[in-house]
Amino acid sequence: MSNMTALAALPGPMARGTLPLSRKAKAAIIVQFLLNEGSDVPLSALPDDLQEELTMLLGNMRYINRETLNEVVNEFADELEAIGLSFPGDMAGALSALDGKINPRTATRLRKEAGVRQTGDPWDRINALPPERLEELVMSESTEIAAVMMSKIDVGKAAQVLSLLPGDKARRISYAVSMTTGVTPDAVDRIGLSLAAQIDAEPEKAFAKRPDERLGAILNYSNAAVRDELLQQLEEEDKDFADAVRKAIFTFANIPERLNAIDVPKITRDVPPDTLATAIAAATSEEDGRTAEFLLSNMSKRMAESLREEAANKGSVKPKVGEKAMNAVVSAIRDLVSVGEIELLDPDADE
Numbered sequence: 001m002s003n004m005t006a007l008a009a010l011p012g013p014m015a016r017g018t019l020p021l022s023r024k025a026k027a028a029i030i031v032q033f034l035l036n037e038g039s040d041v042p043l044s045a046l047p048d049d050l051q052e053e054l055t056m057l058l059g060n061m062r063y064i065n066r067e068t069l070n071e072v073v074n075e076f077a078d079e080l081e082a083i084g085l086s087f088p089g090d091m092a093g094a095l096s097a098l099d100g101k102i103n104p105r106t107a108t109r110l111r112k113e114a115g116v117r118q119t120g121d122p123w124d125r126i127n128a129l130p131p132e133r134l135e136e137l138v139m140s141e142s143t144e145i146a147a148v149m150m151s152k153i154d155v156g157k158a159a160q161v162l163s164l165l166p167g168d169k170a171r172r173i174s175y176a177v178s179m180t181t182g183v184t185p186d187a188v189d190r191i192g193l194s195l196a197a198q199i200d201a202e203p204e205k206a207f208a209k210r211p212d213e214r215l216g217a218i219l220n221y222s223n224a225a226v227r228d229e230l231l232q233q234l235e236e237e238d239k240d241f242a243d244a245v246r247k248a249i250f251t252f253a254n255i256p257e258r259l260n261a262i263d264v265p266k267i268t269r270d271v272p273p274d275t276l277a278t279a280i281a282a283a284t285s286e287e288d289g290r291t292a293e294f295l296l297s298n299m300s301k302r303m304a305e306s307l308r309e310e311a312a313n314k315g316s317v318k319p320k321v322g323e324k325a326m327n328a329v330v331s332a333i334r335d336l337v338s339v340g341e342i343e344l345l346d347p348d349a350d351e
Contacts, residue, residue, distance in 0.1 A: 122196035147176035216248025252326035253287035264298035277310035282322020
C-alpha cells in the first residue's frame, strides 16, 4: 500500500466544525504537542486511571489539522493565563504541599483521620530508614518478603542489615534472594506499600534518639567520678544497656579513638589556645595524657610547642577548671560533627 493510500485510509482530520473535541481529547492533544516539542511531561505523577485513559486517547486519535491544533493550544494558553492561584484539590495533595511546614504530629493525625497514605514511592521511604530499623522489619517478616526488601534497598545498606542479622537468618535471606526472579512489579509494589503502612501505623515517639544515646549525651558533660559511678551501677542492673551507653559517651579520653588525626587542626581553629593549654595541663591521667599527646602530635609543630610551653607554665590545674576545658574541646568536636564538617570514627569498625 502506498503512502497516499495509507493516508486516505485514515479517518478525516478532527476539526472544530466537523467533530467537537472533549476536554480530555484537548488534553491529549496538548500532551502530544508537548511530547513532539521534546518537553519532559511528568505523566507518572497522574493517578493510574488517568494515565490509562490518556494512553487510550492517544492510541485512538490519528491526526488533526493545523487550525484545530492552533485553537486548542490558544485555548490552553488562555486558561493558563486566567488562573490566578491553584490548590492541591484533595487532602493528600494538601499534606504533600505542607510536608515539612506543619508539625509532623499534626500531619500524621490528619493523614490517619482522612485515610490518606503517604504519597511517593514507598521504597524510597523504606530505603531512608537506618539499618537498625530495617533489621527490625526484616526480623518481623517472612524470609521471602525480607529477600524482596533486601533486593530493593541500596546495596551498601543491605550489606549493613545483613551484618546485623543472626547468621542463620542472613543465610536464609541470602538464598531467598536467588528465588526472586519471578517476582512481579505489582507484587513488589504491594510489599512496599504494606511495609510503609506498618511504618505509618507505628506510634509516634517522643524522643528521636535511643535511650542509650540520650543518657550518653548527658554523661558526656557529667563529672568524671559521677559518670564512672553511674556506669558501674548501670552494669549491675543491665550490662547490655551500660555497654550501649559507654559506646554513646564521647569524652576527652575518647578523642584518639574517635577523631580522625587530619581533623585535629579544625579543633585548634575553634578552641581558644588558652583553653587547649588548660586541657593539656589538666591531662594528668594515662588516658587523658594519651589524648593530649594525640592532639599535640597532629597539629602544626609551632602551635604544639607553644601549647606545651603554655601548659607547663600553668602548673597544677584545679580539677573543675581542667574538666571545663576538656569539655570545651569535646563540645567543639561535637559542634563540627553536627554541621557535617567532620565525622567521628566508629570504635567498633575494626572488630
